[in-house]
Amino acid sequence: MRVLLVQPRPTDGLGFKSVICLEPLGLEIVAASLAGHEVKIIDLLDGRLPVEEVKEFAPQAAGISCAFTVDVLQVLQLAGALKEIDRRLFVFVGGHHASLNPQDFHHPFVDAVVIGEGETTVPELLAALEEGGDLAAVPGLALNFPERQLFTGLRPLLPALDKVPLPRRDLVKDNRGRYFLGFRRPVVTVETSRGCPYRCNFCSVWRFHRGKYRAMSAARVVEELAQLPPGDVLFVDDNFLADAGRAAEIAELIKRERLPRRKYLIQARSDTIVSHPEVVARWKEIGLAQVFIGFEKIEQRDLEKVDKRNHVENNRRALEILQRMGIGVYASFIVDPDFTRDEFHRLREYIRRFKLRQPYFSVLTPLPGTVLFEQLKEKISNFDCQLFDLLHAVLPTRLPLGEFYRELAGLYRWAYSKPLYAFTTAWWVLKNLFLGRLSMDHLRRLWYGARLSVNPAAYLKAHYPARG
Numbered sequence: 001m002r003v004l005l006v007q008p009r010p011t012d013g014l015g016f017k018s019v020i021c022l023e024p025l026g027l028e029i030v031a032a033s034l035a036g037h038e039v040k041i042i043d044l045l046d047g048r049l050p051v052e053e054v055k056e057f058a059p060q061a062a063g064i065s066c067a068f069t070v071d072v073l074q075v076l077q078l079a080g081a082l083k084e085i086d087r088r089l090f091v092f093v094g095g096h097h098a099s100l101n102p103q104d105f106h107h108p109f110v111d112a113v114v115i116g117e118g119e120t121t122v123p124e125l126l127a128a129l130e131e132g133g134d135l136a137a138v139p140g141l142a143l144n145f146p147e148r149q150l151f152t153g154l155r156p157l158l159p160a161l162d163k164v165p166l167p168r169r170d171l172v173k174d175n176r177g178r179y180f181l182g183f184r185r186p187v188v189t190v191e192t193s194r195g196c197p198y199r200c201n202f203c204s205v206w207r208f209h210r211g212k213y214r215a216m217s218a219a220r221v222v223e224e225l226a227q228l229p230p231g232d233v234l235f236v237d238d239n240f241l242a243d244a245g246r247a248a249e250i251a252e253l254i255k256r257e258r259l260p261r262r263k264y265l266i267q268a269r270s271d272t273i274v275s276h277p278e279v280v281a282r283w284k285e286i287g288l289a290q291v292f293i294g295f296e297k298i299e300q301r302d303l304e305k306v307d308k309r310n311h312v313e314n315n316r317r318a319l320e321i322l323q324r325m326g327i328g329v330y331a332s333f334i335v336d337p338d339f340t341r342d343e344f345h346r347l348r349e350y351i352r353r354f355k356l357r358q359p360y361f362s363v364l365t366p367l368p369g370t371v372l373f374e375q376l377k378e379k380i381s382n383f384d385c386q387l388f389d390l391l392h393a394v395l396p397t398r399l400p401l402g403e404f405y406r407e408l409a410g411l412y413r414w415a416y417s418k419p420l421y422a423f424t425t426a427w428w429v430l431k432n433l434f435l436g437r438l439s440m441d442h443l444r445r446l447w448y449g450a451r452l453s454v455n456p457a458a459y460l461k462a463h464y465p466a467r468g
């Protein structure tokens with residue numbers, strides 16, 4: 001069959017969406033499972049569906065990714081646009097948000113929702129479509145009928161991640177230069193594990209992976225790394241060091257196999273960094289450049305409220321270890337809608353005290369599919385999916401909303417306009433412009449994202465879209 005896979009993209013707005021743009025790894029893996037089919041990935045980097053390109057490809061089935069709650073509307077619009085091109089086209093939706101909230105896609109433009117790992121379900125779905133088989137016999141689907149959704153039963157999780165096919169990165173090779181992470185470009189993403197053994201109440205990752213943590217063997221990881229296009233490598237694993245022994249083995253193997261030197265970026269918990277500084281040191285030797293850590297809170301009792309099962313002291317010690325090794329720390333903090341001005345002030349003081357150069361602030365958001373959502377759904381004051389980007393308050397704020405956003409934008413302004421940060425950034429920009437690694441276009445986009453994040457009106461705007 002001719003199968004089209006579509007990655008929606010936000011073209012505008014606050015937060016990560018303006019300063020990071022990564023390859024559609026989920027779709028590349030789904031595509032890799034479709035040997036025997038003709039597959040095309042369209043990544044909507046320019047914001048619009050290229051209708052002529054779709055018509056020319058004439059797909060028989062089209063899958064759209066919906067990882068993020070904020071993407072729901074765009075996904076439904078895309079499904080409508082695809083059906084308009086060809087009424088007979090079988091349209092299915094998959095990905096993180098769709099899997100946890102299939103009801104959002106009980107819509108005439110969508111035929112089915114794939115729940116969970118796409119690489120196991122999609123091949124069977126297409127085989128059933130091709131052979132005129134019974135879709136209800138394919139586990140892992142929500143099939144749309146006008147009056148209801150029919151769930152075909154849970155599909156077991158892949159028992160061994162080594163069986164995950166190597167992502168079809170070739171299908172997006174023309175976009176390679178357009179994927180970036182802040183100033184880093186090119187960037188390649190790699191997944192080496194799924195899920196997380198922890199149970200933070202605001203996080204949907206462990207829910208999606210049904211509480212299980214699974215990892216690829218070091219050999220499978222290095223096999224994939226050896227075939228990557230050039231660029232810094234971001235491991236998208238939520239908790240790369242969850243199995244510290246495995247992480248050490250991967251580093252060892254990278255060295256032994258003499259893979260070309262690269263910069264590596266990981267996400268990790270502070271407690272594992274504190275318990276395994278020797279593993280971090282090994283990674284530093286082979287190129288670990290940056291670690292993303294969810295500090296979340298600065299007080300122990302607040303960390304407990306989000307069920308992080310960690311200690312604020314670990315955050316401080318992990319920071320010390322990473323700073324001593326010269327590894328960049330990207331620390332994220334949760335700003336509670338209940339924050340008073342004093343709490344904003346204390347967060348600022350903490351960042352000053354520990355010399356955090358790249359803090360990230362997100363607003364506590366009960367994402368659909370999380371424990372927090374179940375606990376707080378009655379209190380949600382605005383269900384507009386566009387606000388679920390972790391930068392807007394969907395719960396009532398203690399401060400008047402405008403003041404809350406003034407404080408939040410003020411945190412960003414304060415953190416990123418410190419003289420040392422401004423100086424090193426200017427130096428980076430000049431160096432990379434000179435070396436041709438940074439284009440004016442890329443720079444404009446980053447500048448635009450940065451300006452939005454320090455402007456309280458940009459946050460408020462999404463609450464009153466009609467006012468423009």
Ligand code: B12
Nearest residue numbers: 015016023026063064065068069094095114117118204390
């Ligand atoms: C990398 C990443 C990003 C990247 C973007 C990745 C991309 N290519 O677009 C960046 C850093 C930009 C990012 C941004 C954000 N992110 Co993010 N991100 C992730 C992360 C860590 C990994 C995603 C990934 O690549 N996984 C590996 C791939 C292989 O897995 P996968 O995408 O799930 O794909 C599998 C299945 O889902 C399925 N599948 C996927 N797509 C499709 C499509 C079809 C048709 C089918 C059938 C199946 C299918 O098959 C795949 C193979 O099994 C996840 C956490 C996670 N573990 O998922 C959070 C996560 C997805 N992000 C999250 C959030 C909240 C955000 C932001 C809102 C944060 C912010 N403050 O800005 C923004 C939103 C961006 C936007 N669109 O507006 C939440 C989403 C929750 C939600 N309900 O919205 C997650 C789950 C993290 C969390 N802790 O809760 N993110």
Ligand code: SF4
Nearest residue numbers: 196198199200203238
């Ligand atoms: S926030 Fe991090 S540590 Fe907590 S459950 Fe999610 S992935 Fe695991």
